[in-house]
Amino acid sequence: MPPKIILLVEDNPDDEALTLRALKKNNILNEVVVARDGVEALDFLFATGTYTGRDISIMPQVILLDLKLPKVDGLEVLRRLRADARTKLLPVVILTSSSEEADIVNSYQLGANSYVRKPVDFAQFMEAVRQLGLYWLLLNESPPVM
Amino acid sequence: MTMKSPYGTHSLRFRLVVACVLIQTVLLTGSIANHVALMSDSLTEQMESRLEELKPLLNAALAPLVMQRDYAALQDVLNEVVHSKGLKYIQVIDHHSKHMTGAGVIPASFSVDRDLSGTQQDHMYDRQQPLQITGQTVGHVRFGISTRAMEQAKADALAQGIGISLLVITATVTLLIIVSGFLTRHLLALAQGAQKIAAGDLNVIISADQRDEVGDTARAFNTMTVSLKETREEMRRLNGQLEQRVTERTAQLLIVNQELEAFSYSVSHDLRAPLRGIDGFSQALLEDYDDKLDESGKNMLRRVRAASQRMAQLIDDLLNLSRVTRYEMRAESVDLSLLARSIANDLQRTQPQRQVIFNITEGLTAYGDPRLMRIMLENLLSNAWKFTSKCEHADIQFGVSHDHGQPGFFVRDNGAGFDMAYAGKLFGPFQRLHATTEFEGTGIGLATVQRIIHRHGGHIWAHAAVGQGATFYFTLAPCRDAQVPRAQDAQERPFLQHVSMANVTPVTPASHTELLHSN
Numbered sequence: 001m002p003p004k005i006i007l008l009v010e011d012n013p014d015d016e017a018l019t020l021r022a023l024k025k026n027n028i029l030n031e032v033v034v035a036r037d038g039v040e041a042l043d044f045l046f047a048t049g050t051y052t053g054r055d056i057s058i059m060p061q062v063i064l065l066d067l068k069l070p071k072v073d074g075l076e077v078l079r080r081l082r083a084d085a086r087t088k089l090l091p092v093v094i095l096t097s098s099s100e101e102a103d104i105v106n107s108y109q110l111g112a113n114s115y116v117r118k119p120v121d122f123a124q125f126m127e128a129v130r131q132l133g134l135y136w137l138l139l140n141e142s143p144p145v146m
Numbered sequence: 147m148t149m150k151s152p153y154g155t156h157s158l159r160f161r162l163v164v165a166c167v168l169i170q171t172v173l174l175t176g177s178i179a180n181h182v183a184l185m186s187d188s189l190t191e192q193m194e195s196r197l198e199e200l201k202p203l204l205n206a207a208l209a210p211l212v213m214q215r216d217y218a219a220l221q222d223v224l225n226e227v228v229h230s231k232g233l234k235y236i237q238v239i240d241h242h243s244k245h246m247t248g249a250g251v252i253p254a255s256f257s258v259d260r261d262l263s264g265t266q267q268d269h270m271y272d273r274q275q276p277l278q279i280t281g282q283t284v285g286h287v288r289f290g291i292s293t294r295a296m297e298q299a300k301a302d303a304l305a306q307g308i309g310i311s312l313l314v315i316t317a318t319v320t321l322l323i324i325v326s327g328f329l330t331r332h333l334l335a336l337a338q339g340a341q342k343i344a345a346g347d348l349n350v351i352i353s354a355d356q357r358d359e360v361g362d363t364a365r366a367f368n369t370m371t372v373s374l375k376e377t378r379e380e381m382r383r384l385n386g387q388l389e390q391r392v393t394e395r396t397a398q399l400l401i402v403n404q405e406l407e408a409f410s411y412s413v414s415h416d417l418r419a420p421l422r423g424i425d426g427f428s429q430a431l432l433e434d435y436d437d438k439l440d441e442s443g444k445n446m447l448r449r450v451r452a453a454s455q456r457m458a459q460l461i462d463d464l465l466n467l468s469r470v471t472r473y474e475m476r477a478e479s480v481d482l483s484l485l486a487r488s489i490a491n492d493l494q495r496t497q498p499q500r501q502v503i504f505n506i507t508e509g510l511t512a513y514g515d516p517r518l519m520r521i522m523l524e525n526l527l528s529n530a531w532k533f534t535s536k537c538e539h540a541d542i543q544f545g546v547s548h549d550h551g552q553p554g555f556f557v558r559d560n561g562a563g564f565d566m567a568y569a570g571k572l573f574g575p576f577q578r579l580h581a582t583t584e585f586e587g588t589g590i591g592l593a594t595v596q597r598i599i600h601r602h603g604g605h606i607w608a609h610a611a612v613g614q615g616a617t618f619y620f621t622l623a624p625c626r627d628a629q630v631p632r633a634q635d636a637q638e639r640p641f642l643q644h645v646s647m648a649n650v651t652p653v654t655p656a657s658h659t660e661l662l663h664s665n
Contacts, residue, residue, distance in 0.1 A: 014423035021430060068415050097418040099465075100411055120421045120458035122429040122451075 002145075004137055005031040007060035009041040009077065010095075011069050018122065019064070019095075022129035030137060033060065038072025041065070042080060045087050057145055059090060062136035065112075067096040067103055075106055082111040089143035091136055158333070159326040166322055170315050178307030185303050189296045193271070197291070200231060201275055204287050209277040212238060212285040217247055224249035227289075234270060236289040238277070246285065253290065269294040332360045336367055348375040410468055417461050424454040456588075460576075463590035467575060470597050475515040477602075482519065482555065483510045486544040489524050493531045502534065507545035510555065512622045514602045522598040525591040526557040526618055532585055533616070534561035547619065555622075560615040572608060595620075 006023075010016045016034055023032065035041035041063075043049035047056045063081075067074035074094065081087040093114040094107045107115050116132065119125050204227070211220045224236045228249040235250030253270065274288045339350040350371055354364035428447045431439070439447070483506055490504040512519065527542065534540035543558040564572075564579045571577040575593040595618075599606045603623025610616035 012419050012423075014426070015419060018422065018426040018430075021426070097415040097422070098411065118418075118422060120418055120425055121455050122422070122426040125422065125426065 002058050003031055004061040004142075005033055005058065006137075007033050007035065007041065007044065007063045009035045009038070009063065009065045009069065009074065011036050011066065015066075015118070018125065019129065022122075022126045023133060025126060026130040026133055028129075028133035028137065030061070037070040038074065038077045041069075041077050042072065045081065045090075046084070056086070059087070059145055061091070061142055062132075062140075063090060063092045064095045064132070065092055067094060067098055067107070075103075075110060078107065078110045078112060091140065091142065093132060093136065095132075157330065159323065159330050162326050163319055163322050166318055167315060170311075170318060174307075174311035174314065178304065178311060181307055182300055182303050186296075186300050189299060193291070193293075193296065197273060204275070204289075205277055208238060208287055209279045209284055212240070212246065212277050213279055215246075220247050221249070232291070234290040234292050236287065238285055238287050240285045241283055243286070250290075269297065329360065332356075332364065336363065339367060339371070343371060343374065348378060406468075406472075410465060413461060413465060418458060421454045421458050421461075425451050425458075428454070460588050460590075463588045463594075464575070467590055467594050467597065470518065470521065470594050471601075473515075473518065475518065475601060477514055478516065479511055480514050480516050480519045481509075481511050482523065483508050483544070485516075485520055485523050486527060489520070489527045490542070493528060500535070500540070502531065502540040502542060505541065505543040505545070507543075510544075510546055512555070512602075514622055518598045518601065522595050522620075523557075525595045529591060529618075530557055530559035530561065530616075532561075532587070533563075533580075534559050535585070537561055553621070554619045556617050556619045558615065558617040563610045563612050563614045563616050565612050566610060569608060569610070573606070 006028075008016065008019060010019065016036075020032060020034075023030075033044060035044055039049065043051045044054070045059070047054040065074045065077060069077070072080075074096070078092060078094075081090060081092065088111075091113045092111070093116060094103075094112045095116050095118060096103065097118050099117045104115050114132075116128055119128060207223050207227075208220065211223065220238060224238065224247060227233065228236050233250060235248060235252045237248035237252050238246045240246055253272075269292055270290045271293050272288065272290045274286050276283045277285045277287055335352050339352045342350045348371060352364045352367055354361050354368060356364070428450045432444060432447050436444075486506045487504075490506065494500070494502065523544075527544070530542045531540075534542065537560060539560075541560045544555070545558075546553050546555050548554075562580065562585070568579050571579070573592050573596040574589075576589040577593075578587065578589040580587075596606055599620050599622070604621040606618065606620040608616055608618045
């Protein structure tokens with residue numbers, strides 16, 4: 001059974017550290033791969049660029065995707081994911097600061113599975129991460145690897 | 147050559163001819179009647195003078211013979227007179243009115259001095275005159291004269307007049323038909339030209355070669371057409387310019403709007419991220435360095451966290467305020483009473499331990515956007531809820547009052563109220579009339595309410611006194627299905643009796659989130 005990894009796409013090092021801390025504090029000990037922009041995220045998923053040669057049969061159990069990213073933004077990453085047979089069924093949770101209606105609508109239109117706004121209050125943030133981990137890593141059945 | 151008039155009996159030509167015939171008939175009839183009457187008078191006069199001339203002659207010739215009773219001579223003279231003077235008959239009677247002798251056809255009856263001017267039934271005019279010798283009447287002579295010739299002359303004059311009249315009328319009508327045909331032909335040409343212009347064809351030119359009024363009209367028409375064409379082209383040019391300007395302005399507005407959207411987005415996304423860092427790492431410090439921090443240090447970190455969370459709330463409220471302005475409204479009839487009841491229930495659920503009486507008038511409806519109406523009422527009612535939090539017997543009312551001429555809704559509470567001296571600041575964003583420690587909030591709620599009311603074409607105002615509660619009145623633009631039933635209880639209350647509570651503050655962020663997230 002392949003390891004259940006999490007792909008965290010996040011450019012803000014503070015948010016990255018806080019998310020990792022929240023996962024750890026909630027005893028979610030799965031491997032977390034961090035991509036700091038859209039290109040890196042796509043490289044990892046399709047085993048290109050710095051991730052050339054990666055075992056592509058290992059896909060993340062869930063992708064935590066920020067929308068505002070350098071180079072290729074979150075919505076574009078989502079679009080390319082959904083356009084490729086290998087990744088089109090992967091669970092994608094949008095985890096962002098934005099609560100703009102347009103972002104929410106666009107995310108769902110492009111096939112996001114969930115949309116969560118990052119709370120400023122760290123206690124609430126912890127709770128959000130806990131519930132995400134519980135749901136996507138334990139409760140939810142992942143699609144079979146293509 | 148004449149263009150057939152399409153107007154039938156309503157055509158100008160027809161009416162002109164009819165009018166002319168009528169006028170001529172009346173004038174000529176009058177004229178003929180006058181002519182005949184004058185002629186008749188003149189003939190009568192002639193005859194009268196003839197008879198007057200005859201009078202002494204007859205007296206001179208007959209009177210002596212009557213006196214002498216010379217019948218044979220008398221008969222001779224009478225025969226002579228009948229023939230020479232053209233009389234119908236002549237008769238001499240004595241002074242006992244007894245027939246003596248006569249000549250011609252003597253009528254059985256005799257009527258003296260009939261009117262000569264009238265037509266006589268027997269075409270006869272009779273006269274009787276005395277025969278006198280030296281002032282003594284010796285007898286009378288009667289004679290009759292034929293009026294046939296005179297009547298014939300009158301009939302001839304009448305026939306002649308009618309004949310001439312008919313000729314004149316016929317000639318006039320013919321002339322009129324020709325002239326009006328000419329005129330209406332040009333009028334029709336003008337009318338057809340005008341119709342073409344009305345249909346948008348400004349290239350109409352009407353032939354204008356006559357050197358008369360018709361030609362002038364046609365020329366004036368052509369000048370008008372040209373001028374119209376120029377005006378239209380000028381208008382088209384200006385219109386084009388205007389459209390271009392509108393397009394430019396719209397594009398500029400679109401850019402400004404996009405910039406505003408980008409700004410909002412940036413505020414929403416970028417300002418919150420550092421706050422999360424501040425809050426998160428402060429918490430991390432509290433957790434990881436618990437043993438190294440004394441109570442004062444921990445307290446400071448808690449303050450850092452509270453401040454960052456408050457900042458996040460401010461940012462959210464500010465964004466919500468701008469969204470209320472940008473949000474595209476869809477107005478319909480909204481049951482405000484139902485909405486108020488549902489919000490009241492939500493508020494009660496947040497603090498079930500509180501004892502608050504909600505007094506909501508049933509059946510109040512307004513024409514507005516349902517989501518904005520909910521946000522507006524949520525703000526007002528949660529304000530009332532908040533500012534009555536220190537009251538033992540909190541009372542919150544939603545109803546309608548007619549005190550200011552037009553029906554105004556109101557939300558009233560018996561809470562903290564505020565000083566009317568600061569009422570002017572009430573609806574400004576981030577304006578607060580209470581310390582945060584006393585009542586929490588960011589001061590954006592009433593600003594949001596005011597924007598919603600203004601977007602619905604209404605007004606909002608408040609009355610309050612410190613410690614006596616506050617009343618917020620608002621109107622919404624009257625619209626077709628908006629009905630505001632007269633609420634009796636609201637009317638009976640003096641307008642300023644219950645004063646009010648206060649101000650500002652927030653609105654449950656949940657409603658705004660709903661505004662954004664639904665759809």
